[in-house]
Amino acid sequence: MNIVNRYSVAFDVIVTLAWRNxxxxxxxxxxxxxxxxxxxxxxxxxxxLMRGMVDDxxxxxxxxxxxxxxxxxxxxxxxxxxxxxxxxxxxxLLEALKAPEVKAWTNRVRVPAVISSERDSRGxxxxxxxxxxxxxxxxxPDSIIEGRFLKDSNDSGIIIGAKMAERLETRLGKRIVIMSxxxxxxxxxxxxxxxxxxxxxxxxxxxxxxxxxxxxxQKLLKLDDKVSEIVxxxxxYRHVKGWYPHIKEAAGENLQPLPWYEIDTxxxxxxxxxxxxxxxxxxxxxxxxxxxxVNTLVMAVFERIREIGLMHALGMxxxxxxxxxxxESFFLLVIGLLLGNILAVATIIPLQDGIDxxxxxxxxxxxxxxxxxxxxxxxxxxxxxxxxxxVLGLLTSIxxxxxxxxxxxxxxxxxx
Amino acid sequence: xSIGLRMAWRNxxxxxxxxxLTIGAMIFSNLLLVFLISLxxxxxxxxxxxxxxxxxxxxxxxxxxxxxxxxxRNSFGAIVPLANDIRxxxxxxxxxxxxxxxxxxxxxxxxxxxxxxxxxxxxxxQFEPGVSTLxxxxxxxxxxxxxxxxxxxxxxxxxxxxxxxxxxxLTLLGSGRDGSFAAGVVxxxxxxxxxxADIDRLMAQLPLGYFQSLFSMAGHGHxxxxxxxxxxxxxxxxxxxxxxxxxxxxxxxLNWNDLQPGLQQAIQADMASAWFMYIILIVLVxxxxxxxxxxxxxxxxxxxxxMMALGLKPVRLGTLVITETFIMSTLGLAIxxxxxxxxxxxxSIVGFSxxxxxxxxxxxxxxxxxxxxxxxxSIFLGPxxxxxxxxxxxxxxxxxxxFLQPVSAMRAV
Numbered sequence: 001m002n003i004v005n006r007y008s009v010a011f012d013v014i015v016t017l018a019w020r021n022x023x024x025x026x027x028x029x030x031x032x033x034x035x036x037x038x039x040x041x042x043x044x045x046x047x048x049l050m051r052g053m054v055d056d057x058x059x060x061x062x063x064x065x066x067x068x069x070x071x072x073x074x075x076x077x078x079x080x081x082x083x084x085x086x087x088x089x090x091x092x093l094l095e096a097l098k099a100p101e102v103k104a105w106t107n108r109v110r111v112p113a114v115i116s117s118e119r120d121s122r123g124x125x126x127x128x129x130x131x132x133x134x135x136x137x138x139x140x141p142d143s144i145i146e147g148r149f150l151k152d153s154n155d156s157g158i159i160i161g162a163k164m165a166e167r168l169e170t171r172l173g174k175r176i177v178i179m180s181x182x183x184x185x186x187x188x189x190x191x192x193x194x195x196x197x198x199x200x201x202x203x204x205x206x207x208x209x210x211x212x213x214x215x216x217x218q219k220l221l222k223l224d225d226k227v228s229e230i231v232x233x234x235x236x237y238r239h240v241k242g243w244y245p246h247i248k249e250a251a252g253e254n255l256q257p258l259p260w261y262e263i264d265t266x267x268x269x270x271x272x273x274x275x276x277x278x279x280x281x282x283x284x285x286x287x288x289x290x291x292x293x294v295n296t297l298v299m300a301v302f303e304r305i306r307e308i309g310l311m312h313a314l315g316m317x318x319x320x321x322x323x324x325x326x327x328e329s330f331f332l333l334v335i336g337l338l339l340g341n342i343l344a345v346a347t348i349i350p351l352q353d354g355i356d357x358x359x360x361x362x363x364x365x366x367x368x369x370x371x372x373x374x375x376x377x378x379x380x381x382x383x384x385x386x387x388x389x390x391v392l393g394l395l396t397s398i399x400x401x402x403x404x405x406x407x408x409x410x411x412x413x414x415x416x
Numbered sequence: 417x418s419i420g421l422r423m424a425w426r427n428x429x430x431x432x433x434x435x436x437l438t439i440g441a442m443i444f445s446n447l448l449l450v451f452l453i454s455l456x457x458x459x460x461x462x463x464x465x466x467x468x469x470x471x472x473x474x475x476x477x478x479x480x481x482x483x484x485x486x487x488x489r490n491s492f493g494a495i496v497p498l499a500n501d502i503r504x505x506x507x508x509x510x511x512x513x514x515x516x517x518x519x520x521x522x523x524x525x526x527x528x529x530x531x532x533x534x535x536x537x538x539x540x541x542q543f544e545p546g547v548s549t550l551x552x553x554x555x556x557x558x559x560x561x562x563x564x565x566x567x568x569x570x571x572x573x574x575x576x577x578x579x580x581x582x583x584x585x586l587t588l589l590g591s592g593r594d595g596s597f598a599a600g601v602v603x604x605x606x607x608x609x610x611x612x613a614d615i616d617r618l619m620a621q622l623p624l625g626y627f628q629s630l631f632s633m634a635g636h637g638h639x640x641x642x643x644x645x646x647x648x649x650x651x652x653x654x655x656x657x658x659x660x661x662x663x664x665x666x667x668x669x670l671n672w673n674d675l676q677p678g679l680q681q682a683i684q685a686d687m688a689s690a691w692f693m694y695i696i697l698i699v700l701v702x703x704x705x706x707x708x709x710x711x712x713x714x715x716x717x718x719x720x721x722x723m724m725a726l727g728l729k730p731v732r733l734g735t736l737v738i739t740e741t742f743i744m745s746t747l748g749l750a751i752x753x754x755x756x757x758x759x760x761x762x763x764s765i766v767g768f769s770x771x772x773x774x775x776x777x778x779x780x781x782x783x784x785x786x787x788x789x790x791x792x793x794s795i796f797l798g799p800x801x802x803x804x805x806x807x808x809x810x811x812x813x814x815x816x817x818x819f820l821q822p823v824s825a826m827r828a829v
Contacts, residue, residue, distance in 0.1 A: 123533025
C-alpha cells in the first residue's frame with residue numbers, strides 16, 4: 001500500500017467518524033442546526049427584501065430622470081435654462097446611438113413654466129417630448145387614467161397629472177395656459193387643451209411634470225430645432241459603463257453626456273451602499289452564529305477528551321484528529337446552509353407578487369420606492385452568504401479542532 | 417450569598433470556556449443593539465428636527481380645507497391679530513413657545529434674464545426666526561427689517577438660477593386671493609444657504625405686510641406656526657392651543673405628523689426593517705443560551721439524580737438552572753450595555769459617518785454625520801429583550817428536570 005492510498009483510507013474513516021459523532025448528541029446538533037438555518041435564512045431573506053427595495057428605487061429613479069445616460073449643454077446642469085439648449089444628434093452621435101446596447105433614445109425640451117387654469121396657477125416643469133420615444137424611456141401609457149397620451153410631436157394638446165388637475169380645479173377637455181420664457185427672455189404663453197390625465201407611481205411627480213409635443217413646445221419657445229436634452233437608455237442600469245464611453249466619445253467636446261449615477265448621486269451611492277450593507281449584514285449574523293458554533297465544538301471536544309486521548313495513544317496523527325473535528329463542523333455548516341437556503345427560497349417564492357407596504361406609502365415615497373415591495377433574490381448575494389458561512393465557519397472551528405489535536409494522550413486518558 | 421446562588425455561580429465556572437462563549441454571544445449582540453438603537457434614535461430625532469425646524473414647525477393653525485387643498489382662497493382672516501393673541505395667551509403658559517403667521521401664494525418670478533414659477537411665503541420678520549432656521553442661514557445680505565418692505569429673500573440655488581445677487585430686482589406676477597392680477601417689484605435683500613437642495617431651489621420669502629397687499633389678502637393668511645422647545649411637549653401644547661381656538665370653527669389645528677405624514681412613515685418603515693434584524697440577532701443569542709443550558713443540564717443528569725435522591729425538590733433544581741442563566745444574562749447585559757454605551761457615547765461626540773452617508777443624508781434632511789442619541793431607553797431596550805429571551809430559552813432545560821426520575825438519572829452516564 002502506498003502512502004497516498006493509506007492516507008485516503010484513513011480519511012474515509014475520519015469522515016465516517018465525524019458524521020457519526022455529529023449525531024451522538026442529536027439534541028445539541030439539532031439546536032445548532034436550527035440556529036444556522038435561521039441565520040442563513042435571515043441573511044438571504046433580508047438581503048432579498050433590501051435588494052428588492054433598492055432595485056425598485058433605482059428603476060423608478062432612472063425612469064424619472066429619465067434615461068440611463070443624458071446629454072446636455074455643459075452649462076445646463078448649473079443653469080437649467082432654455083438658453084443652454086443643444087442641437088439634436090449629429091451624424092456621428094446618431095451612429096453611436098445605433099449601437100446594439102442602446103435600447104432607445106429620445107429628444108426632450110425641459111423648461112420651467114407656469115400653468116394656469118381659470119382658478120389657480122402653479123409652477124411646473126414643461127416637457128416637450130417625442131411621444132414614441134418618451135413611452136420607451138419614461139412614460140408609462142397605462143398611467144393615463146383619462147383621455148390619451150400625445151399622438152405625435154405636433155400634438156397641440158397637453159397631458160397633466162391627476163393631482164395637478166385637482167389643484168387647478170380643471171379636468172379633461174378644459175383649456176389651461178402655459179407660460180414660460182423664450183431665449184430672448186420674452187414671456188411666451190399659449191393655451192393648451194388637456195387631452196390626457198396621468199397618475200404617477202410617486203404622487204409628487206404628478207405635480208411636477210406636464211407633457212406636450214416636442215415641436216409644439218419648440219414653436220412656442222422659438223427654439224427652432226433645439227432641445228434641452230437627449231436621453232438614452234440601455235437594457236440594464238447596472239451595465240451603463242459598457243456603452244457610455246462610446247456615447248461620450250461621439251458626443252464631442254461641446255456636449256456633456258452623464259450616466260445616471262452621476263446625474264443623481266443619491267441613486268448612485270444607493271447601489272454601492274447596498275453592496276456594503278449586504279456584506280455587513282451577512283458578517284454580523286455570522287458572528288452571532290459563530291459563538292454558538294465554537295461553543296458546540298468546544299463541548300463536543302470536551303466530552304470526548306478520553307476518546308481523543310485513546311486515539312492519540314493508538315497512533316492516530318494529531319492532524320487527523322484536527323481534520324475529524326473540522327469535518328464534523330463542515331457537515332454541520334453544510335446541512336445548516338442547505339436548510340437555510342431552502343427555507344429562504346421557500347419564503348421568498350410566495351412573496352414574488354409583492355408585499356403591500358402601503359400603510360407607510362408616504363414614507364416609502366420619501367425614500368423613492370413605491371408601496372409594493374418585491375423581494376429580489378440575487379445569485380451573488382446567495383453565494384456571498386454561503387461562502388461567508390462556510391469559510392469563516394471553518395476558520396472559527398480551527399481553534400477547538402487544534403485544541404483537540406494538541407491533547408497530551410496520557411493526561412487525556414486520565415480524565416474521568 | 418444564599419446556597420442556591422453560590423451553587424449556580426460555581427456551576428457556571430466549571431466550564432469556563434463555555435460560559436464565556438455564551439456570555440460573549442450576549443455581549444456581542446448587546447453591544448450591537450445599544451449602538452444601533454442609539455444611532456437610530458439619534459438619526460430619527462435629527463431627521464424630524466431638521467425637517468420641522470427649517471419650515472414646517474410643530475403645529476400649524478390653518479383654514480380647515482387648506483391642508484388637503486392648498487389654494488390661496490383657503491385662507492383665514494385677521495391672521496396677525498390672531499397670532500398676537502395666541503402669543504399673548506401662551507406667554508403665560510409653562511412651556512416656552514414661538515408663534516409666527518405666514519401667507520402662501522404662487523407667482524411667476526422673473527429677473528432680467530430668467531423666470532421661474534415659485535411658491536412665495538409671506539412671513540412676519542419679527543417672529544419668523546423663532547419658528548424657522550432659514551432666517552439664521554442667510555449667507556449673503558440680511559433678513560427683513562420691516563413688515564411692509566418691498567423686499568425678497570431667496571435660496572442660494574434659486575439666486576444662481578435666476579442670476580441675481582443682493583440689490584437686484586425681481587418681478588412677481590401672480591393672482592391674488594380674490595382672483596385679481598397681482599404684480600410687484602421687489603429687491604433681493606438676502607440669500608440663504610440651507611444645504612437642502614429643494615429648499616434652496618424653491619423657497620422665496622416676502623414680509624407678510626407687503627405679501628398681503630401684493631396678493632390682495634385683506635388681512636388674511638394661510639397658517640400660524642407654533643413651535644415648542646421640544647418635540648415631546650407638542651401634544652400638551654396642541655391641547656392648549658386648541659382650547660384657545662374654541663370659537664373659530666373655520667380653523668383647524670394640525671401637528672407635524674398631519675403636516676408631514678411621510679416623515680413618521682419613513683421612520684416606521686425603517687423601524688420595521690431594523691427590528692427584523694434585531695429579532696434575528698436576539699433569536700440567535702437565545703439559541704446559544706438554550707444549547708449551553710441544555711448541555712449543562714444533560715451532563716449533570718447523575719448529579720441532579722443524586723440531589724433529588726437526597727431530597728431536593730425539582731423546583732429547586734429548576735431554580736438553580738434559571739439562576740445560572742440569570743447570572744450569565746446579567747453579566748452579558750452589564751458588559752454588553754457598558755461597551756455599547758461607551759461606543760455610542762464616543763460616537764455621539766465625534767459623530768458617525770459611512771461611505772455614501774452624505775448623499776443619503778441630503779435626501780432625508782440629515783447632516784453629514786449622525787450623532788447617536790443615548791437615553792435609558794436606547795441603552796436598555798435591546799439588552800433588556802436579550803435578557804428576557806435568554807431566561808425564556810433556559811425554561812426548557814429547567815422544566816426537563818421536573819420529569820427526571822432519580823433512580824434512572826443516577827444510573828445515567
